[in-house]
Amino acid sequence: MMRTTVTSLTQKMVVAWRKEFKRCMSSIVTRATGGPRTAAIIDGKSIAEEIRLGIASEVRRMKEYTGRVPGLAVILVGQRRDSETYVRNKMKACEETGINSSLVELPDDCKEDEVINALSHFNEDPSVNGVLVQLPLPEHLDEEKILNVVSLEKDVDGFHPESMGNLAMRGREPLFISCTPKGCIELLIRSGVTITGKKAVVIGRSNIVGLPTSLLLQRHHATVSIVHALTKNPEQLTSEADIVVTAAGVPNLVRGYWLKPGAVVVDVGTCPVEDPTAELGYRLVGDVCFEEAVRVASAVTPVPGGVGPMTIAMLLSNTLDSAKRAYEFT
Amino acid sequence: MMRTTVTSLTQKMVVAWRKEFKRCMSSIVTRATGGPRTAAIIDGKSIAEEIRLGIASEVRRMKEYTGRVPGLAVILVGQRRDSETYVRNKMKACEETGINSSLVELPDDCKEDEVINALSHFNEDPSVNGVLVQLPLPEHLDEEKILNVVSLEKDVDGFHPESMGNLAMRGREPLFISCTPKGCIELLIRSGVTITGKKAVVIGRSNIVGLPTSLLLQRHHATVSIVHALTKNPEQLTSEADIVVTAAGVPNLVRGYWLKPGAVVVDVGTCPVEDPTAELGYRLVGDVCFEEAVRVASAVTPVPGGVGPMTIAMLLSNTLDSAKRAYEFT
Numbered sequence: 001m002m003r004t005t006v007t008s009l010t011q012k013m014v015v016a017w018r019k020e021f022k023r024c025m026s027s028i029v030t031r032a033t034g035g036p037r038t039a040a041i042i043d044g045k046s047i048a049e050e051i052r053l054g055i056a057s058e059v060r061r062m063k064e065y066t067g068r069v070p071g072l073a074v075i076l077v078g079q080r081r082d083s084e085t086y087v088r089n090k091m092k093a094c095e096e097t098g099i100n101s102s103l104v105e106l107p108d109d110c111k112e113d114e115v116i117n118a119l120s121h122f123n124e125d126p127s128v129n130g131v132l133v134q135l136p137l138p139e140h141l142d143e144e145k146i147l148n149v150v151s152l153e154k155d156v157d158g159f160h161p162e163s164m165g166n167l168a169m170r171g172r173e174p175l176f177i178s179c180t181p182k183g184c185i186e187l188l189i190r191s192g193v194t195i196t197g198k199k200a201v202v203i204g205r206s207n208i209v210g211l212p213t214s215l216l217l218q219r220h221h222a223t224v225s226i227v228h229a230l231t232k233n234p235e236q237l238t239s240e241a242d243i244v245v246t247a248a249g250v251p252n253l254v255r256g257y258w259l260k261p262g263a264v265v266v267d268v269g270t271c272p273v274e275d276p277t278a279e280l281g282y283r284l285v286g287d288v289c290f291e292e293a294v295r296v297a298s299a300v301t302p303v304p305g306g307v308g309p310m311t312i313a314m315l316l317s318n319t320l321d322s323a324k325r326a327y328e329f330t
Numbered sequence: 331m332m333r334t335t336v337t338s339l340t341q342k343m344v345v346a347w348r349k350e351f352k353r354c355m356s357s358i359v360t361r362a363t364g365g366p367r368t369a370a371i372i373d374g375k376s377i378a379e380e381i382r383l384g385i386a387s388e389v390r391r392m393k394e395y396t397g398r399v400p401g402l403a404v405i406l407v408g409q410r411r412d413s414e415t416y417v418r419n420k421m422k423a424c425e426e427t428g429i430n431s432s433l434v435e436l437p438d439d440c441k442e443d444e445v446i447n448a449l450s451h452f453n454e455d456p457s458v459n460g461v462l463v464q465l466p467l468p469e470h471l472d473e474e475k476i477l478n479v480v481s482l483e484k485d486v487d488g489f490h491p492e493s494m495g496n497l498a499m500r501g502r503e504p505l506f507i508s509c510t511p512k513g514c515i516e517l518l519i520r521s522g523v524t525i526t527g528k529k530a531v532v533i534g535r536s537n538i539v540g541l542p543t544s545l546l547l548q549r550h551h552a553t554v555s556i557v558h559a560l561t562k563n564p565e566q567l568t569s570e571a572d573i574v575v576t577a578a579g580v581p582n583l584v585r586g587y588w589l590k591p592g593a594v595v596v597d598v599g600t601c602p603v604e605d606p607t608a609e610l611g612y613r614l615v616g617d618v619c620f621e622e623a624v625r626v627a628s629a630v631t632p633v634p635g636g637v638g639p640m641t642i643a644m645l646l647s648n649t650l651d652s653a654k655r656a657y658e659f660t
Contacts, residue, residue: 143501144501144502160495161491161492161495161496161498161499161502162491162492162495163495164494164495164498164499165490165491165492165493165494165495165496165498166491166495168491168494168495168498168541168545169491169494169537169541170535170536170537170541171473171474171537172474172491196560197560197561197562199562199567205500205548206500207499207500207501211498211499211500215498218535218556221558221560223555223556223557223558223560223561223562223567224555224556225553225554225555225556225567226548226553226554226555227553228551228553230526230527230551230553231527231553232527232529232553237529237553237555
């Protein structure tokens, strides 16, 4: 009896304390950023995992029926730490899904011909369905010339100008859509976001992310505006958008007041910033001021764990699609 | 003496009448549309004429130094009245500037192979520097397949997906920029309009005009938004733009209240509408409600006499550029 009373009292105190804490926090939060946290966090990691499981199962089915598996070839020039990490992750993801992968590593001072020869070799190899050159290339190499050599049928990165043109033009079907933009749209679709007729703002206009993302959103019938370094009052245009995809590479560029209440925000930015409390001495930060965005937007992708994992999932998906076309397997 | 007095009286009357007429018109105008006419009319006809004179002089110089002139080849399939008129105007413009032109006319029911053979023939012919297929093609022909055959080095219409991709991608230089978009930008530049950092809205997203115009404006560092049939409240986005290029093909779509005061408006729309008072029983109307626009905008292109003449001038310019590259003539 005694015990029950004590428990009951403790429970009452806990409830009261919780209420007070909530009230207090909510008042602090309201004062600081104008509202409580409302946004759903789009879990790119688990969506990507789901996609990868699906790919692994398709690859097994392909092996069973055709005796073959998809093949991805990667060319890495030089020893950039970030590029090495990206390539390692791609190879690992291939392995986990049953996709064959080949890597050619060339020294930082290699000649253009060496890169082109390696590319041509993979273009010819029927066991290779996707070929990619890890970017950026060292300064002395002509990126345009090299990317133009990638066979259209194996251009799983979608960086060939003809792939880009086919993405831009209505009535055309590009064989491949660049992995990060495709990942962004996939996140939106799988989160139940309608794109057609919505106002979308893309921040950044790089060939790798901003440009193809704007073309892809337009393909999905959004009304697209592209914000870049020379845009005056970028916050004004951004604050009218239902969907914001940002790929500027500027930490905390997009503040809460840049966003329309209820907007969906996809953050492609990934900048390492120093953080002595982090295990590696740095942490990854997106373009979006996350703490503010979650109080204004209806859904936000985190960094890390948002778009990042989707990029590799889409690379695997493009490689699988290419193999299906090559092996005539559906 | 007598004569002087009469003249002086007449002059006084004329001045008084002019004042009254101005006052009266201005009051009517103010009541009807909210303001007097303020916009400069961008005279595409005379700008195009100036460009054509320059091209003719370059062609003469080329002939003098190389013994050769540029050559344009046109393939026309079927007997669409409008296409026939466009092609006739292109051939005539070539003749006037000293450019050689060849025309292959194929019947409406011709086979795909016939079009492709004609194209391949021109691709090979060193006296031909520009090849174009007049669009639209009859339904039974695969436009994509046919346009992809046009040699990139002779794609003076800029409709090959690789030309479009190179137009879209930063750091790339397309060999040719589609004629109408190039004409629009040329009109802006020659009218002293700054594009960098300005907000631009493109209405329409066709492969021929809207898409390449948006890409080209972005190349000139405008902040571009693309409005299309599925855009909600297109007037709201349009009314924020410093530059509006409209290519929707919907007569009088863009009303005065769609425009920001002082905006520059380029009207690519050309729709024939019935008009019993016109010589041919119809007149050409743009997308813009001209009478309203001239009272809000700072500059407007008329229809006809705005973008239309520029398209052909840019085709001649692209053909000349191509010949310069082929003959290594600067």
